[in-house]
Amino acid sequence: MSSTPERPLTRNIRPGEPPLDLVGYERAGGYRALRRALRELTPSQIVQQVTDSNLRGRGGAGFPTGKKWSFVPHGADGGLPKYLIVNADEMEPGTFKDRLLLEGDPHQMIEAIIISAYAISASVAYIFLRGEYLRATELLTRAAHAAEARGYLGAHILDSPFSLALHVHTSAGRYMCGEETALLTALEGKRALPRYKPPFPQVVGLWGRPSVVNNVETLCNVPHIVERGAAWFRALGRTQDGGTKIYGASGHVRRPGAWELPMGTPLRELLEEHAGGIRAGRALRALLPGGASTAFLTAEHLDVPLDFSSMEPTGSRLGTGTITVADDRTCPVALLRNLEHFFAQESCGWCTPCRDGLPWTERLLGAIEDGDGEMQDLEILEMHTRFLDSGKTFCAHAPGAMAPLASGLKIFRDDFERHIRERRCPWKRAA
Amino acid sequence: MSTGDSAAMLAGAAQAAPAAAPSAPLAPELTAAIAQLVGQYDDKRAACIEALKLVQRQYRWVDDARLGALARLLDMSIAELDGVATFYNLIYRRPVGRHVILLCDSVSCWLCGADQLRARLEQRLGVEVGQTTADDRFTLLPIVCLGHCDHAPALMVDEALHGDVDAAGVDRLLEAYP
Numbered sequence: 351m352s353s354t355p356e357r358p359l360t361r362n363i364r365p366g367e368p369p370l371d372l373v374g375y376e377r378a379g380g381y382r383a384l385r386r387a388l389r390e391l392t393p394s395q396i397v398q399q400v401t402d403s404n405l406r407g408r409g410g411a412g413f414p415t416g417k418k419w420s421f422v423p424h425g426a427d428g429g430l431p432k433y434l435i436v437n438a439d440e441m442e443p444g445t446f447k448d449r450l451l452l453e454g455d456p457h458q459m460i461e462a463i464i465i466s467a468y469a470i471s472a473s474v475a476y477i478f479l480r481g482e483y484l485r486a487t488e489l490l491t492r493a494a495h496a497a498e499a500r501g502y503l504g505a506h507i508l509d510s511p512f513s514l515a516l517h518v519h520t521s522a523g524r525y526m527c528g529e530e531t532a533l534l535t536a537l538e539g540k541r542a543l544p545r546y547k548p549p550f551p552q553v554v555g556l557w558g559r560p561s562v563v564n565n566v567e568t569l570c571n572v573p574h575i576v577e578r579g580a581a582w583f584r585a586l587g588r589t590q591d592g593g594t595k596i597y598g599a600s601g602h603v604r605r606p607g608a609w610e611l612p613m614g615t616p617l618r619e620l621l622e623e624h625a626g627g628i629r630a631g632r633a634l635r636a637l638l639p640g641g642a643s644t645a646f647l648t649a650e651h652l653d654v655p656l657d658f659s660s661m662e663p664t665g666s667r668l669g670t671g672t673i674t675v676a677d678d679r680t681c682p683v684a685l686l687r688n689l690e691h692f693f694a695q696e697s698c699g700w701c702t703p704c705r706d707g708l709p710w711t712e713r714l715l716g717a718i719e720d721g722d723g724e725m726q727d728l729e730i731l732e733m734h735t736r737f738l739d740s741g742k743t744f745c746a747h748a749p750g751a752m753a754p755l756a757s758g759l760k761i762f763r764d765d766f767e768r769h770i771r772e773r774r775c776p777w778k779r780a781a
Numbered sequence: 782m783s784t785g786d787s788a789a790m791l792a793g794a795a796q797a798a799p800a801a802a803p804s805a806p807l808a809p810e811l812t813a814a815i816a817q818l819v820g821q822y823d824d825k826r827a828a829c830i831e832a833l834k835l836v837q838r839q840y841r842w843v844d845d846a847r848l849g850a851l852a853r854l855l856d857m858s859i860a861e862l863d864g865v866a867t868f869y870n871l872i873y874r875r876p877v878g879r880h881v882i883l884l885c886d887s888v889s890c891w892l893c894g895a896d897q898l899r900a901r902l903e904q905r906l907g908v909e910v911g912q913t914t915a916d917d918r919f920t921l922l923p924i925v926c927l928g929h930c931d932h933a934p935a936l937m938v939d940e941a942l943h944g945d946v947d948a949a950g951v952d953r954l955l956e957a958y959p
Binding site for chain 2: 431440441442443444445446448449474480481482483484485517519520521522523524525536537538539540541542557598599600601602606607608638642672674675676680685688689691692695696698
């Protein structure tokens with residue numbers, strides 16, 4: 351661990367100030383990695399570097415990026431165009447890290463796209479941006495135009511044989527678009543329904559052609575890995591998962607915010623030192639470590655390092671790394687009702703367990719919160735956590751919805767039973 | 782397909798449209814902007830979501846006639862395009878007010894008082910979430926997490942994002958939108 355941790359992803363970001371323009375970004379060392387990539391490295395050397403760096407997907411799944419890229423067919427491939435798609439559809443409740451990168455340093459995003467597209471030999475790239483991120487749309491569009499005028503985008507970039515067209519696609523809502531195959535369907539101008547895997551998008555993706563979908567934060571690491579090397583990147587982390595991570599905290603903390611810290615920073619350090627701890631006079635009830643689709647953690651888990659591997663024994667996941675904190679005045683049944691409302695509403699309706707199961711869980715949680723629950727409802731909720739689990743539904747949406755519910759039913763069992771026994775919510779004052 | 786080809790095809794479609802719908806539902810500059818969008822994709826219909834948003838930006842919402850005109854422009858069936866339009870919550874297939882309030886109801890905002898903020902808005906506007914005020918000034922809609930959780934509770938009014946919104950703050954905010 352370094353005494354002054356480096357923060358490559360946010361080094362150019364000054365809160366309250368506009369992001370660096372092209373000239374400012376270049377002065378800060380920007381587009382140097384792109385020059386190095388195009389002049390000194392072959393695409394497969396970059397894939398190897400990213401593989402060696404142990405960079406894992408920052409969208410939440412933690413899939414090794416180099417491995418994902420390695421599945422893209424290389425060589426001529428009968429002239430089929432390949433696509434790189436940036437998943438900038440940040441919509442996981444409690445997550446606000448990609449917005450920081452998109453608005454804070456748009457040229458870093460553009461440079462990352464160009465190098466990554468070169469690594470997988472993609473000739474077209476799309477930024478799939480959620481419709482509400484209007485500031486990011488404006489900044490990225492402007493940055494892309496400036497980069498093109500400078501010869502970093504378009505035909506024969508920096509006089510190399512490599513050409514890339516970049517388009518900013520702005521979406522129109524629906525959480526489902528963040529699922530990578532549903533994102534591809536949405537990008538084709540259709541309802542955002544997920545696709546069966548295999549074939550994986552790297553082989554059969556956008557319009558049936560090889561495509562890679564990567565999260566914003568994942569890609570933003572690539573220029574730094576190219577410039578500083580895989581060993582440097584791995585050493586940034588405090589545990590076996592390399593690099594830094596944009597962590598965040600929201601909910602009942604004193605100082606909500608987002609911070610770039612070494613990967614593997616302990617949960618306690620994030621919560622107490624950076625977020626300032628729980629609001630005065632209150633105690634931690636539970637927290638979601640990385641978005642609505644991660645299982646709850648409680649005070650007993652505070653010493654866990656926040657990385658992909660260390661989180662596994664807790665039964666939860668790192669997810670997006672932005673924690674959502676609930677204090678001891680929060681009704682856990684109401685909290686779960688809010689979460690399952692989100693998932694029920696955002697189900698795309700394609701597969702029956704998800705379409706019908708999620709609204710059922712929401713209704714049961716509502717009944718219990720309102721004092722109309724029966725003990726049997728707890729069994730039905732538990733049944734859903736099994737029937738909507740991984741492998742039982744078409745995509746990861748419903749299993750994600752069941753993660754907080756399954757953990758919540760265990761952790762908050764007494765609170766559930768009390769609601770049912772007393773036929774009211776104990777957190778609501780008697781009228 | 783190159784941009785030039787699709788632009789030519791779109792121009793043709795636009796000229797043909799008035800015969801079917803005498804009121805020419807899409808303005809010419811809108812048709813041109815949609816043609817430009819089409820050039821970003823390998824398949825014409827891929828432009829439909831952003832095209833629907835352009836239509837909506839001009840006319841506030843997407844009515845049947847304009848949906849039909851856009852479907853013709855993009856070589857899609859009306860049913861196909863309506864299937865897309867009704868899937869995405871930021872496409873409005875019903876009239877909305879002059880200003881649309883998108884109020885976050887996801888977990889971080891809920892923890893930080895989104896219910897109280899909703900109650901205040903509903904009381905001030907005299908509508909429930911999902912409705913438009915009688916004077917057509919505001920439509921109040923729910924929205925999923927806006928990625929502004931460190932400033933919860935958050936909402937958007939039209940294209941502007943607002944965070945740390947309390948009851949007094951929301952009163953001032955509404956005044957800025959006549």
